[in-house]
Amino acid sequence: MRGIMTDPETGDLMVRDGALVVDDTTAQTAEAVLRAMRGEFKEFPLLGAETLKMLGGNEDPMWRSDAKNMLQACGVPASRIEIENGRITIE
Numbered sequence: 001m002r003g004i005m006t007d008p009e010t011g012d013l014m015v016r017d018g019a020l021v022v023d024d025t026t027a028q029t030a031e032a033v034l035r036a037m038r039g040e041f042k043e044f045p046l047l048g049a050e051t052l053k054m055l056g057g058n059e060d061p062m063w064r065s066d067a068k069n070m071l072q073a074c075g076v077p078a079s080r081i082e083i084e085n086g087r088i089t090i091e
Contacts, residue, residue, distance in 0.1 A: 001024070001025055001026055001029070001075050002022060002023065002024060002025065003022065003023075003025035003028075003029075004020050004021070004022060004025070005020075005021040005022070005023050005025060005028065006028060008028075026075075026076055026077075029074050029075070029076055030071055030074075030076045030078075030090060033047065033048065033049055033067075033070050033071055033074055033076070034049045034051045034067065034071075034088065035049075035051060035052065036048035036049065036050070037050050037052070037053075038050060047070055047073070047074070048070070049063070049066065049067040049070055051067075051088065059083065064081045064083075067081055068080070068081050071090065076090070078090050078091070079091055
């Protein structure tokens, strides 16, 4: 999917040569959904995989399927999500 890009380091809109950068936003969308807490997206209050909650605790056994459904609802093609050594892989 194509859309307006944001800078991964600052979160600001990317501007090149005085214009907004439009490119593939699939990875950007996936990151936003995985990092978001529920309620951050006011139009869709149940959207947000809340990965930061898992840092210090146990993984919810339903998290993978919930996150996959959230990503698919946002247009990100996800058939499987794996977590290994703290790294999340979306296939």
